[in-house]
Amino acid sequence: xxxxxxxxxxxxxxxxxxxxALVPQVxxxxxxxxxxxxxxxxxxGPGLDTHVLDENTLLVQENxxxxxxxxxxxxRLNPYDVLVFEWRxxxxxxxxxxIQLSVKxxxxxxxxxxxxxxxxxxxxxxxxVLAKQKYQRTPTT
Numbered sequence: 255x256x257x258x259x260x261x262x263x264x265x266x267x268x269x270x271x272x273x274x275a276l277v278p279q280v281x282x283x284x285x286x287x288x289x290x291x292x293x294x295x296x297x298x299g300p301g302l303d304t305h306v307l308d309e310n311t312l313l314v315q316e317n318x319x320x321x322x323x324x325x326x327x328x329x330r331l332n333p334y335d336v337l338v339f340e341w342r343x344x345x346x347x348x349x350x351x352x353i354q355l356s357v358k359x360x361x362x363x364x365x366x367x368x369x370x371x372x373x374x375x376x377x378x379x380x381x382x383v384l385a386k387q388k389y390q391r392t393p394t395t
Contacts, residue, residue, distance in 0.1 A: 294320045295375055299345030306333045308390040312355075313381060314347065321381035322347050322373050329357050329368040333389050338365060347373055 297316040305313040309330045315321035324347075331337075340354040347353055350370040357366045376384065 296346050296348035305385045306331045313384050320378045321376050325372040326368040329366045
């Protein structure tokens with residue numbers, strides 16, 4: 255019986271020390287977020303605003319709130335072509351695998367698939383600044 259109590263007390267001490275070890279990590283993560291706004295990791299699919307920044311970069315915003323900076327390969331983004339989003343599972347963008355993006359050329363039914371490389375969350379203020387940028391065409395050499 256004394257042995258069981260000793261094991262129980264030892265287990266409680268180890269669990270308590272483990273919980274204390276996590277406290278600095280949690281408080282550090284809260285300090286990393288901007289003071290005025292929580293950084294959203296995902297954005298909801300329906301009703302997205304898109305802005306083509308250059309041939310490989312797309313800004314996707316959810317109703318003027320925070321957004322997602324999407325980098326693609328395999329296609330050339332153009333502000334005049336139609337972007338087609340196909341969803342895998344839920345209509346939410348959290349990671350590159352969540353969306354299948356293709357470009358439908360203006361005046362045709364031809365679709366060019368885009369391979370999403372990265373999907374990086376951006377704060378609402380940064381998204382507003384990026385949305386005002388003009389399309390940057392990559393210079394050919």
